[in-house]
Amino acid sequence: MQRVTIKDIARLAGVSVTTVSRALNDAPEIHSETRDKVLRVCREQGYRANLLARSLSSSHSNLLGLVVPDMANPFHAALALNIELCAQEAGYQLMLCSSRRDDQRLENLFDFLYSQRVDGILLSSAADGAFALARRCLGQVPCVLLGACPSEDSPLRANTVSVDNYAGGRMAAEYLHSLGHRNVAYLGHRAGSSTHALRHGGFLSAAAELGMSVETVSSPFPSSTIESGSRLAREFLSGPLSQTAVFAVSDAVALGFIQVADELGVAIPDQLSILGFDGIEYAALPNIRLTTLSQNAPRLAQAAVRLMLELIDGGDQGMYTRTLITPTVIRRATCRALEPSEQVPSEC
Amino acid sequence: MQRVTIKDIARLAGVSVTTVSRALNDAPEIHSETRDKVLRVCREQGYRANLLARSLSSSHSNLLGLVVPDMANPFHAALALNIELCAQEAGYQLMLCSSRRDDQRLENLFDFLYSQRVDGILLSSAADGAFALARRCLGQVPCVLLGACPSEDSPLRANTVSVDNYAGGRMAAEYLHSLGHRNVAYLGHRAGSSTHALRHGGFLSAAAELGMSVETVSSPFPSSTIESGSRLAREFLSGPLSQTAVFAVSDAVALGFIQVADELGVAIPDQLSILGFDGIEYAALPNIRLTTLSQNAPRLAQAAVRLMLELIDGGDQGMYTRTLITPTVIRRATCRALEPSEQVPSEC
DNA sequence: CTGTTAGCGCCTTCAA
DNA sequence: TTGAAGGCGCTAACAG
Numbered sequence: 042m043q044r045v046t047i048k049d050i051a052r053l054a055g056v057s058v059t060t061v062s063r064a065l066n067d068a069p070e071i072h073s074e075t076r077d078k079v080l081r082v083c084r085e086q087g088y089r090a091n092l093l094a095r096s097l098s099s100s101h102s103n104l105l106g107l108v109v110p111d112m113a114n115p116f117h118a119a120l121a122l123n124i125e126l127c128a129q130e131a132g133y134q135l136m137l138c139s140s141r142r143d144d145q146r147l148e149n150l151f152d153f154l155y156s157q158r159v160d161g162i163l164l165s166s167a168a169d170g171a172f173a174l175a176r177r178c179l180g181q182v183p184c185v186l187l188g189a190c191p192s193e194d195s196p197l198r199a200n201t202v203s204v205d206n207y208a209g210g211r212m213a214a215e216y217l218h219s220l221g222h223r224n225v226a227y228l229g230h231r232a233g234s235s236t237h238a239l240r241h242g243g244f245l246s247a248a249a250e251l252g253m254s255v256e257t258v259s260s261p262f263p264s265s266t267i268e269s270g271s272r273l274a275r276e277f278l279s280g281p282l283s284q285t286a287v288f289a290v291s292d293a294v295a296l297g298f299i300q301v302a303d304e305l306g307v308a309i310p311d312q313l314s315i316l317g318f319d320g321i322e323y324a325a326l327p328n329i330r331l332t333t334l335s336q337n338a339p340r341l342a343q344a345a346v347r348l349m350l351e352l353i354d355g356g357d358q359g360m361y362t363r364t365l366i367t368p369t370v371i372r373r374a375t376c377r378a379l380e381p382s383e384q385v386p387s388e389c
Numbered sequence: 390m391q392r393v394t395i396k397d398i399a400r401l402a403g404v405s406v407t408t409v410s411r412a413l414n415d416a417p418e419i420h421s422e423t424r425d426k427v428l429r430v431c432r433e434q435g436y437r438a439n440l441l442a443r444s445l446s447s448s449h450s451n452l453l454g455l456v457v458p459d460m461a462n463p464f465h466a467a468l469a470l471n472i473e474l475c476a477q478e479a480g481y482q483l484m485l486c487s488s489r490r491d492d493q494r495l496e497n498l499f500d501f502l503y504s505q506r507v508d509g510i511l512l513s514s515a516a517d518g519a520f521a522l523a524r525r526c527l528g529q530v531p532c533v534l535l536g537a538c539p540s541e542d543s544p545l546r547a548n549t550v551s552v553d554n555y556a557g558g559r560m561a562a563e564y565l566h567s568l569g570h571r572n573v574a575y576l577g578h579r580a581g582s583s584t585h586a587l588r589h590g591g592f593l594s595a596a597a598e599l600g601m602s603v604e605t606v607s608s609p610f611p612s613s614t615i616e617s618g619s620r621l622a623r624e625f626l627s628g629p630l631s632q633t634a635v636f637a638v639s640d641a642v643a644l645g646f647i648q649v650a651d652e653l654g655v656a657i658p659d660q661l662s663i664l665g666f667d668g669i670e671y672a673a674l675p676n677i678r679l680t681t682l683s684q685n686a687p688r689l690a691q692a693a694v695r696l697m698l699e700l701i702d703g704g705d706q707g708m709y710t711r712t713l714i715t716p717t718v719i720r721r722a723t724c725r726a727l728e729p730s731e732q733v734p735s736e737c
Numbered sequence: 738c739t740g741t742t743a744g745c746g747c748c749t750t751c752a753a
Numbered sequence: 754t755t756g757a758a759g760g761c762g763c764t765a766a767c768a769g
Contacts, residue, residue: 094747134501
C-alpha cells in the first residue's frame with residue numbers, strides 16, 4: 042500500500058535522490074548509463090512521480106483550470122474539448138469544473154483552482170461577476186475570460202477571448218433583413234450578462250438602421266436552456282403573431298422554442314422563421330436543421346489557450362488583451378425568405 | 390506576486406504556524422479568540438491555503454479523478470455532471486478528463502491522476518482495457534469502473550457500477566416483440582467492448598426465446614456517434630428492407646440513423662421503427678422524440694460515488710462489488726405497434 | 738491551549 | 754558527473 046518514492050528508487054539503484062531526479066527530468070548533466078539504470082529501476086518498481094511534491098517544490102503544476110457554467114450544455118462541452126486539445130499540445134493538463142450557473146460556486150471553484158496552484162485559469166462565463174473574479178487574481182495567477190466581453194468603452198481590466206457578440210447581433214439582424222423580415226423578435230434576452238448586452242445592442246442597432254421593428258422578449262431564467270426556450274415560446278406564441286421571424290439568444294433556446302411551436306401548430310419556417318446562436322452539434326440534426334450563427338469553438342479555444350500560454354511564459358505583465366472572433370451564419374432550414382407580397386412594412 | 394503563506398500569517402498574527410494550521414482546520418484545541426484573530430489576519434491578507442502542500446503532508450487530496458471517453462457526448466456529460474454533484478456533497482472535487490476514445494491517452498490520464506494523488510479514480514469506459522487499468526491500481530488507489538461490466542461468470546476483479554446491459558438488451562427485444570416486430574436489426578455492435586457484448590447477448594437471447602429474427606449490423610467505428618450512426622444507416626438502408634424495426638446501440642447512433650432515413654425517404658416509424666439506448670436529453674427533442682432505454686445517469690452517478698466513498702473510508706479491503714442498474718423504457722414516437730395484418734412471421 | 742520538531746516527496750543551489 | 758543540504762507550504766505527533 043505504501044507507494045514507491047524517489048528515495049526508494051535511489052536506494053535500489055544505488056545512487057542519490059538527486060541523481061534519480063535528474064534521470065527523471067532528463068537533465069543534461071548525467072551519465073547515460075546511470076540514467077538508464079535508474080529508469081530501469083523505476084520501471085521495475087512501477088514508480089510514479091508524486092506530482093504534488095513536484096509542483097510544490099518547482100512552483101508550477103502544468104495544470105490549467107477551466108470553469109464552464111454548465112457542461113451538459115453542448116456548446117460548452119465542445120469548447121472544453123477543444124481547449125483540452127490545445128492545452129494538451131502545449132503540455133498542460135486541464136482541471137475542468139462546472140459552476141452550474143451558481144455564482145457562489147463559481148467563486149468557490151475559482152478559489153479552489155487558485156489554491157490548487159494551477160498555472161492559469163480559464164473562466165468561461167458571461168456573468169458580470171466573472172470580471173470581478175478575474176481582477177481579484179491580478180498578479181496572482183494568469184486568468185483569461187472566455188465568452189465574457191467588456192464593452193468597448195469601459196477600461197479593459199481583464200484578458201478576454203470571445204465571439205464578437207456585437208457583430209453577431211448585427212449579423213443576425215442583417216441576415217433576417219436580407220430574407221425580407223421586417224417585424225422580428227429577439228428572444229431570451231438576459232440582463233446582467235455582458236454577452237447578452239452586446240448581442241442585443243448589435244441586433245437593435247442594425248435593426249434600427251435597416252428600419253426593422255424589434256420586440257425584445259426578456260428571459261427571467263438564469264440560463265439559456267431548452268427549458269427556458271420552451272417557456273418563453275409558450276408566452277410568446279400565446280397572443281396573435283405580428284412577427285415573421287425570431288432570433289433566439291442560443292441554439293438551446295431555439296430548440297425549446299421549436300418544440301413548443303410544433304406543439305401549438307406554428308409551422309417553421311412557413312409561418313415563422315427562427316435563427317439561433319452558438320452552432321451546437323445537435324442543431325444540425327435531421328428534422329431540426331436550425332439556421333444559426335456559429336461561435337466556432339475550435340478557434341475560440343485556440344485563441345484562449347494561446348493567450349494563456351503567453352501570459353504564463355511572459356509572466357503576465359499586466360497588459361490586457363481582447364480577442365474577438367467573428368461568428369458565421371450557417372444556413373439551414375428554419376429561416377425562409379419572404380415573398381415580396383408578404384413583406385409588410387415595419388410596424389413602427 | 391509572492392503569495393502569502395501560513396508562515397506570513399503566523400508572523401502577522403504573532404503565533405506559530407501550528408496555531409494557524411489549527412485555526413484553518415478548526416481544530417478543537419484552540420482558544421476561540423486566537424482562532425478569530427488568526428482568521429481575521431487571513432482574511433485581511435487574502436490568504437489561500439496551498440492545497441498541494443496540504444495534500445502532500447496529509448496524504449489525501451479530497452480529489453476524485455473521473456475519466457470519460459468523450460465529454461462532447463451528452464450522455465457522458467450528464468453522467469459527469471451528476472457525479473460532480475454527488476462528489477461535491479461528500480466534500481470532494483472532481484478532476485474531469487476526457488480520454489477521447491484513445492486507449493493510449495486513457496492510460497496516460499490514469500497515470501496522471503494517480504500521480505496527482507487523487508483519492509480515487511472513476512473510470513467510465515466500456516473498453517476491455519479499462520479492466521487492466523483498474524487492476525493495475527490494486528491497493529494503490531481506489532478505482533471504480535463505470536459502464537464497464539464484466540460478464541457474470543468471469544471472476545470479478547474490479548469494482549463496477551453500470552447499467553444492466555444484458556437486461557437492457559433483453560428489454561429492447563421484448564419491447565419490440567410486444568409491438569409485433571419479428572424481423573429486427575441490431576445496429577452498431579462493436580467488438581472489444583464488454584458493454585456491447587452483454588447488450589448484444591441479452592438482445593439475441595430474448596429474441597431467440599421469442600422467435601424473432603435478428604440481423605446484427607456491426608460497427609467498424611471506434612465510437613457510437615451520430616456520424617457512425619448515419620454511416621451504418623447508409624449501408625443498411627441501401628438494400629431492400631426486410632426488417633420492421635431497428636435497435637440502435639446508442640441514442641447518438643439512432644439519431645444518425647434517423648437523419649439518413651429521413652434523407653432516403655424511409656418513414657419512421659411508419660416503415661421502420663427505431664429504438665435507442667442511453668436516454669440523452671436531445672433524444673427528447675421535438676420532431677425527434679426517440680423511443681429509447683434510459684440508463685438513468687443520476688442513479689448511476691450516485692451508486693458510483695457512494696461505492697467510491699466506501700472504498701476510501703473503508704481502506705479498500707480488496708473486496709469487489711458489482712452494481713447493476715436496470716434501464717427504463719421511455720416510450721416516445723419512433724416505435725409503433727404493427728397491425729396484426731403486418732405481422733409477418735419470422736424469417737428463420 | 739500553544740509551540741517545537743519532523744517529516745510529506747521532490748527540486749535546486751552549491752560543493753565535491 | 755554526482756551528492757549533500759536546504760526548502761517548497763503544510764500537517765502531525767509530542768512536549769510544555
